[in-house]
Amino acid sequence: MKETVCIVCPRGCKLRIDESGGDLAVTGNACRRGRDFAVSELKDPRRTICTTVRTAFPEVPVLPVRLSAEIPKARIFDVMREINAVTVESRVGRGDIIIKDVLSLGADVIASSNLLKEIQ
Amino acid sequence: MxxxxxxxxxxxxxxxxxxxxxxxxxxxxxxxxxxxxxxxxxxxxxxxxxxxxxxxxxxxxxxxxxxxxxxxxxxxxxxxxxxxxxxxxxxxxxxxxxxxxxxxxxxxxxxxxxxxxxxxxxxRTAKQVFIHGTRPSGIFTAGTAQHFTNLLGELPAKKCVILGSGDIGLIMARRLTLEGAQVLGVYEAKPTPSGLTRNLHQCLYDYDIPLYLSHTVTRVFGADRLEGVEIAEVDENMRPVEGTGRRVDCDALILSVxxxxxxxxxxxxxxxxxxxxxxxxxxxxxxxxxxxxxxxxxxxxxxxxxxxxxxxxxxxxxxxxxxxxIGRKPARLNASEEFLYLVPQRLDLNRSNAGTTVYFRSRCDYNNARLVLSVDGKEVFSKRYAFLRPPEMERLELNFDALGLTERSDVRFTLELQGGKERAQ
CATH class of the missing domain: 3.50.50.60 (FAD/NAD(P)-binding domain)
Structure with missing residues (x-):
């Protein structure tokens, strides 16, 4: 038996996961996403990253970025190293890809602000 | 015009x-x-x-x-x-x-x-929480640390202590950790955390950052730059317990109070x-x-x-x-002491209150509470809550127009507690 808290939405349901004979019984979740989260937490915990990337523009020293999909929790710091090695040199906008398929994990690093287009 | x-x-x-x-x-x-x-x-x-x-x-x-x-x-x-x-x-x-x-x-x-x-x-700032000692640099509110990190691209700490478990403090604990800073711990004077439960999990536990409840910072050390803080346990009245003070070396103190x-x-x-x-x-x-x-x-x-x-x-x-x-006809919305607060505090009966959103927080952690709305002592609405926590705001949509209120109506929200009061684990 494992207890955790669902982080999918702000509701923060307290989850109880019982494993018996390969079957997972999840209780405490208010919706389907809570069950999916609980199963993923046990088998392959995944997280997203929200961070910034350096730019070449002095008026906007850093640009907010995030991942387009979740990555294995254990790879967070590997991906942070990749992101911190990059300097953005063009005026990218919200949703533009900064690093495609980072470390072949199936997620892109994308800009999460139009800051570089707004401040010129 | x-x-x-x-x-x-x-x-x-x-x-x-x-x-x-x-x-x-x-x-x-x-x-x-x-x-x-x-x-x-x-x-x-x-x-x-x-x-x-x-x-x-x-x-x-x-x-x-x-x-x-x-x-x-x-x-x-x-x-x-x-x-x-x-x-x-x-x-x-x-x-x-x-x-x-x-x-x-x-x-x-x-x-x-x-x-x-x-x-x-x-x-709330350091001055408002009465921390004693010198006035070195390196003491920031969580929002200031966030401004430095996320807008200016400057890391404000290498090794820090966070006082207060508000959401911005928890978010910054994770953020600074991601950028390579060491977060020694989050210290909360109250016996329960102030932030959302999901933030405790995804910001602290995911990164093995310890949370110390019923602890506070009692002193700061350092001349130009912060060199350390004194941490002490606090009693139920939030007063430091004598003899429990210990020094923690750090270059920043981040406040989320x-x-x-x-x-x-x-x-x-x-x-x-x-x-x-x-x-x-x-x-x-x-x-x-x-x-x-x-x-x-x-x-x-x-x-x-x-x-x-x-x-x-x-x-x-x-x-x-x-x-x-058009002038107003006010009716008060009263809330019992189990509520930390309830908004709005009154209604204007000269205007429609058919779809009024009510926001509230409970004063303490409650399990199995029943919210009751009564008018002149008569129950007109109720809702059950498996748990209520002060950090988690609740919202209700109510049709007050259906209640036939007047300016003299006693409109009252109460919380009936079945499970009694429970402190967070």
Missing amino acids: NENTYDVIVIGGGPAGLAAAVSARDAGAGVLLIEREARLGGILKQCIHDGFGLLRFGEKLSGPEYAEREIDELRKRNIPAKTLTFVTKIEKERGRFRVHAVSRDGVAVYETAALVLATGCRE GLIPENELAEGLGVEIDPKTKGPVCDGQCMTSVDGVFSCGNALHVNDLADYVSENAAAAGKAAAEYRR
């Missing part, structure tokens, strides 16, 4: 001000938005983490993405927004407001029939403030005790989610656009 005359002036360009301006415009009003900073978006500009927008957009967005969507809505409607403009004074004259503002163009006066105060909240609604302009207008929320007393239309002055978002009460701020501000903006001087 003179070009400086509007139906609604919104003060503040964060999520509350943006939503209020858009909804006031959609209700047909001529709107002006005034923002003191260079860019619209308010604090969301530096809240680069995700989790915003699940309620409003059905998507998980970062703060900048959420703010920029709201700004796009403002621009689509060509609503004028004056940035780098600071309101210095508001006068009320014959039922209208004269808003004095200063900007790079000099001083200007704008006139309006209704005013929406969307001035947000401010962080609470947010206070910003109401300097409201107070200047003589708006009545609720000592519980520290925001204006308002009715179901978000109108304060001063006719024509509306309050919304975190200026009204501190919300957990930007989505709730937008929802509440949209209601305030619409009400401000529809504001006519």
Whole structure:
């Protein structure tokens, strides 16, 4: 038996996961996403990253970025190293890809602000 | 009409001000938005983490993405927004407001029939929590640390201690850890955490950052730069327990010890403030005790989610656009002491209260509570809650028009506790 808290939405349901004979019984979740989260937490915990990337523009020293999909929790710091090695040199906008398929994990690093287009 | 005359002036360009301006415009009003900073978006500009927008957009967005969507809505409607403009004074004259503002163009006066105060909240500072010792650099509020890290790209700490378990502190614990700083621990004077449960999990436990409840910082050390802090256990009255003090070496102390609604302009207008929320007393239309002055978002009460701020501000903006001087017929909404607060604090029976959103927080952690709404001692509505926690705001939609209220009605919210009081684990 494992207890955790669902982080999918702000509701923060307290989850109880019982494993018996390969079957997972999840209780405490208010919706389907809570069950999916609980199963993923046990088998392959995944997280997203929200961070910034350096730019070449002095008026906007850093640009907010995030991942387009979740990555294995254990790879967070590997991906942070990749992101911190990059300097953005063009005026990218919200949703533009900064690093495609980072470390072949199936997620892109994308800009999460139009800051570089707004401040010129 | 003179070009400086509007139906609604919104003060503040964060999520509350943006939503209020858009909804006031959609209700047909001529709107002006005034923002003191260079860019619209308010604090969301530096809240680069995700989790915003699940309620409003059905998507998980970062703060900048959420703010920029709201700004796009403002621009689509060509609503004028004056940035780098600071309101210095508001006068009320014959039922209208004269808003004095200063900007790079000099001083200007704008006139309006209704005013929406969307001035947000401010962080409680080190001075307000009475920490003793020297005055070295390296003591920041969580919001200041967030500004340095996420907007300026400068890491404000290599090895830090966080005092207070508010959400911004938890978010910054994760953020600084991601950028390579060491977060030695989050210390909370209260016996229960202040932030959302999910933030304890995804910001602290995911990164093995320890949380110490019933602990506080009693002293700071260092001349030019912070070199360490003294941590002590506190008793149930939040007083340090003698003999428990120990020194922790660190180069920064980050404070996440609470947010206070910003109401300097409201107070200047003589708006009545609720000592519980520290925001204006308002009715179901978000109108304060001063006719024509509306309050919304975190200026009204501190919300957990930007989505709730937008929802509440949209209601305030619409009400401000529809504001006519027809006089008010107030009915008080009373809340028992199990509530930390309840908003709105009153209803105006001269206006419709058919779909009124009520926001509240419980005073303590409660399991199996039953919320009861009664009118003159008679139960008219109830709802069960498996658990209530002060950090997690609750919202209810109620049709008060169906209750046949009068100014003399005793409208009362109470919490019946079956499971008794329980402290968080």
